[in-house]
Amino acid sequence: MLCSVCTAPVCTNAQVGCHAVSLNNLFDRIIQHSAKMHRVSNDLHQQFELHVLPSRNQVGRGGHICHTSTIMTPNGKENAQRMAREGLTQVILQLLMAWTDPLMNLHHSSTNVSVDMSSMVGELRRGVQRLAEKMHTLGLLTDPDSSVVSPEALMTSHPVPWRLMNLYDILYCFRRDSNKVHNYLRILKCRIVPEHGC
Amino acid sequence: MPLNSPWNPLIIRLSSSKVSPLEPHFTDCVSREQETFRCWWSPGIFQNLSSPGDLRVFYLKKESLSSEWKECPEYIHSNRECFFDRNHTAIWITYCMQLRSQNTRYINEDDCFTVENIVRPDPPVSLNWTLLNVSPSGLSYDVVVIWTPPPSADVRVGWMRIEYEVQYREINTTNWEALEVQPYTKQTIYGLHVGKEYEVHIRCKMQGFSKYGDFSDSIFIQVTDIVTEEPLMFILVLVLGIVGVLILIMLIAITQQHRLMMILLPPVPAPKIKGIDSELLKKGKLDDLNFFLNGGGFGGLPPYAPEFYHDEPWVEFIEVEAEDRDGGGKDDSLTSDTQMLLGLTQTGCHHINLGCSNALGFPNNNLGQTSCYDPAVLEANSLMLMGSLLPGQPEEEEEEEKEAASFNDIKRCPTSAESDENKHNPVQPTWINTDFYAQVSNVMPSGGVVLSPGQHVRTQESSSTTEEETRKKENIIETEEKKQTKLLVVNPEGNGYTVENIRSPPPSTSVSPTEYQTVEPSPMSRSHGNQSANIVPDPPRCQIFTPVADYTVVQELDSHRSLILQPPPPPPPPQQSLPSCVPLKVPIGYITPDLLGSLSP
Numbered sequence: 001m002l003c004s005v006c007t008a009p010v011c012t013n014a015q016v017g018c019h020a021v022s023l024n025n026l027f028d029r030i031i032q033h034s035a036k037m038h039r040v041s042n043d044l045h046q047q048f049e050l051h052v053l054p055s056r057n058q059v060g061r062g063g064h065i066c067h068t069s070t071i072m073t074p075n076g077k078e079n080a081q082r083m084a085r086e087g088l089t090q091v092i093l094q095l096l097m098a099w100t101d102p103l104m105n106l107h108h109s110s111t112n113v114s115v116d117m118s119s120m121v122g123e124l125r126r127g128v129q130r131l132a133e134k135m136h137t138l139g140l141l142t143d144p145d146s147s148v149v150s151p152e153a154l155m156t157s158h159p160v161p162w163r164l165m166n167l168y169d170i171l172y173c174f175r176r177d178s179n180k181v182h183n184y185l186r187i188l189k190c191r192i193v194p195e196h197g198c
Numbered sequence: 199m200p201l202n203s204p205w206n207p208l209i210i211r212l213s214s215s216k217v218s219p220l221e222p223h224f225t226d227c228v229s230r231e232q233e234t235f236r237c238w239w240s241p242g243i244f245q246n247l248s249s250p251g252d253l254r255v256f257y258l259k260k261e262s263l264s265s266e267w268k269e270c271p272e273y274i275h276s277n278r279e280c281f282f283d284r285n286h287t288a289i290w291i292t293y294c295m296q297l298r299s300q301n302t303r304y305i306n307e308d309d310c311f312t313v314e315n316i317v318r319p320d321p322p323v324s325l326n327w328t329l330l331n332v333s334p335s336g337l338s339y340d341v342v343v344i345w346t347p348p349p350s351a352d353v354r355v356g357w358m359r360i361e362y363e364v365q366y367r368e369i370n371t372t373n374w375e376a377l378e379v380q381p382y383t384k385q386t387i388y389g390l391h392v393g394k395e396y397e398v399h400i401r402c403k404m405q406g407f408s409k410y411g412d413f414s415d416s417i418f419i420q421v422t423d424i425v426t427e428e429p430l431m432f433i434l435v436l437v438l439g440i441v442g443v444l445i446l447i448m449l450i451a452i453t454q455q456h457r458l459m460m461i462l463l464p465p466v467p468a469p470k471i472k473g474i475d476s477e478l479l480k481k482g483k484l485d486d487l488n489f490f491l492n493g494g495g496f497g498g499l500p501p502y503a504p505e506f507y508h509d510e511p512w513v514e515f516i517e518v519e520a521e522d523r524d525g526g527g528k529d530d531s532l533t534s535d536t537q538m539l540l541g542l543t544q545t546g547c548h549h550i551n552l553g554c555s556n557a558l559g560f561p562n563n564n565l566g567q568t569s570c571y572d573p574a575v576l577e578a579n580s581l582m583l584m585g586s587l588l589p590g591q592p593e594e595e596e597e598e599e600k601e602a603a604s605f606n607d608i609k610r611c612p613t614s615a616e617s618d619e620n621k622h623n624p625v626q627p628t629w630i631n632t633d634f635y636a637q638v639s640n641v642m643p644s645g646g647v648v649l650s651p652g653q654h655v656r657t658q659e660s661s662s663t664t665e666e667e668t669r670k671k672e673n674i675i676e677t678e679e680k681k682q683t684k685l686l687v688v689n690p691e692g693n694g695y696t697v698e699n700i701r702s703p704p705p706s707t708s709v710s711p712t713e714y715q716t717v718e719p720s721p722m723s724r725s726h727g728n729q730s731a732n733i734v735p736d737p738p739r740c741q742i743f744t745p746v747a748d749y750t751v752v753q754e755l756d757s758h759r760s761l762i763l764q765p766p767p768p769p770p771p772p773q774q775s776l777p778s779c780v781p782l783k784v785p786i787g788y789i790t791p792d793l794l795g796s797l798s799p
Contacts, residue, residue, distance in 0.1 A: 075288040186356030
């Protein structure tokens with residue numbers, strides 16, 4: 001269902017000075033933020049490969065086990081398109097939730113990584129949560145069983161605790177997951193508000 | 199080596215520092231749209247494994263810990279290519295490739311990848327360009343290149359976000375100019391040169407990734423000098439418009455010429471000389487004019503004189519001397535109008551009081567001097583006067599000759615008897631230098647008009663001896679006579695007073711223009727004595743205050759339409775040496791309003 005009237009105010013808390021943001025605008029901001037996050041993660045990974053492992057080519061070695069592997073994510077275009085909006089939104093939120101702590105730890109522990117990506121992830125997560133609320137308000141999210149509003153329910157046990165991952169794995173996995181998030185957000189946007197950029 | 203693959207086989211990704219391995223290996227794996235991918239392999243130096251089937255491709259898709267190696271889902275042996283379709287392609291999942299021969303496994307750990315990392319988008323399609331603008335000099339221009347995303351890349355769903363890099367170069371050069379990568383499907387190229395041909399191509403890459411696809415087919419941009427035609431056309435249209443407007447204005451001017459002339463150049467009122475028909479003047483018929491002015495055969499005044507008199511309170515005869523032949527006529531500043539009128543000039547000997555050899559002699563007055571009345575001279579002078587009424591009018595030759603003849607007479611310079619005076623005192627009454635026209639400043643109760651001071655002339659006035667003065671006086675008197683006669687409309691019958699002494703010269707050489715003599719008409723025949731009596735009798739000694747007898751007051755008209763002038767006041771005693779001159783009361787030459795009524799034709 002395409003959103004035809006997507007300018008409902010999001011300020012449900014009756015906050016003073018709260019500006020109404022359109023859904024299209026919200027999507028654009030989120031996607032921009034996600035792209036930036038992906039760019040940063042890509043640069044980090046590349047730098048790491050260039051300096052730490054110069055002999056490797058770009059194809060990269062297989063065998064990276066990410067702690068987010070247990071999260072069921074669509075691995076193709078058809079799978080992503082078949083997935084409901086609620087499911088996609090949930091996956092996005094799950095991924096973002098999973099990376100907050102590892103990145104925070106990475107920033108604090110490793111001197112090589114100066115960029116605090118955890119704040120980026122946190123911001124993106126909040127944005128997506130706002131987006132989910134807005135969509136729910138607009139009635140775009142019809143599945144009542146999806147617990148998108150409560151992020152705590154998204155926390156699942158990881159098969160591989162992230163503390164066991166080395167830096168290289170973290171960088172690799174984060175890069176991959178940021179790309180996932182970015183893709184999912186784009187699909188969501190082009191499905192709901194397909195105007196600009198689709 | 200898949201030479202005929204659609205992808206440029208030259209793009210072989212090798213290990214960053216290794217040479218191509220000798221054993222069988224994968225040369226490249228590429229995905230075009232992030233939905234499928236292909237891998238090519240090479241047997242290496244093991245050419246015995248080059249035939250199809252010798253080497254088999256296995257892949258490992260690391261979805262879970264229990265993944266296993268699977269064989270290539272689709273072989274394209276002609277290309278040594280393994281194609282993975284959508285069902286076998288998963289994104290964000292690591293694939294590891296393996297080549298296996300009959301009994302050997304050639305595994306390279308570097309051959310593991312994720313599909314999103316091997317995506318090289320197809321080039322864009324439908325390239326086109328439009329002219330954006332041209333520089334004012336017409337030498338350079340900007341174009342906008344537009345295209346559509348590659349059809350294989352599903353941008354509409356948001357599955358792929360593509361960025362484009364536009365490159366252009368001048369034809370037959372080697373260096374491409376690369377513009378900044380940007381995600382929109384149009385790009386402006388600035389600063390192309392007119393007349394040169396440019397080649398443009400575009401390639402794509404995924405946003406956030408670094409692998410470019412192949413270049414698109416080139417398009418060619420060229421702009422010739424056609425752009426300069428636009429201002430030319432504009433100028434042409436402008437010129438035609440102006441020409442059309444000009445033609446329209448000319449047509450209007452031609453058709454409405456008369457009206458326009460009336461509006462733009464209103465007719466200037468022609469100067470009117472009372473009693474003179476302007477047409478006559480234009481035609482230059484001096485004879486007729488003279489005839490009219492001299493009485494037109496009826497004697498006395500011209501036939502239209504009564505009307506004339508009724509209209510004007512005074513009779514004013516504008517009499518001007520003929521043009522000075524020598525001095526350039528009226529423009530000669532040295533000769534005033536008075537001089538010209540009276541025929542006295544500095545240069546020429548136009549004055550009249552010269553020896554009148556062929557003149558009739560008249561008995562002298564008490565001055566004992568014969569004065570001449572030369573009808574020929576008179577007539578000539580009249581002609582001169584008449585001629586001078588037509589300033590600038592070309593006079594007929596015969597009249598000119600006539601006048602010249604008369605001039606010759608007139609030019610006769612003073613006789614020896616008078617030469618002395620002439621030498622000493624160029625016979626020109628100095629008052630002659632005063633302007634003929636003077637402003638009336640006051641009207642006397644007796645009817646005289648007082649003129650405001652005009653030019654004082656006083657020149658070669660030498661305080662000669664009494665004798666000289668007498669002579670002068672006599673000369674002057676003669677001059678005056680001549681002048682009077684000249685100026686007057688002569689009444690042949692002599693009945694009554696004929697003299698219309700329009701002006702009677704003052705007896706002395708110095709004259710005050712403010713004072714005039716009163717000429718008293720007396721029923722005397724036209725005699726010298728009479729005339730002399732009419733001549734200004736006033737103290738000639740009065741250097742400064744002697745009246746300017748330019749005008750004579752006309753008292754009345756006689757039966758013959760002659761103006762009867764007031765006789766001048768009786769001359770003062772000759773011993774008067776100077777000064778207190780009796781100011782004349784009645785200006786000469788004017789008819790006072792009260793006199794007008796007494797005038798009758």
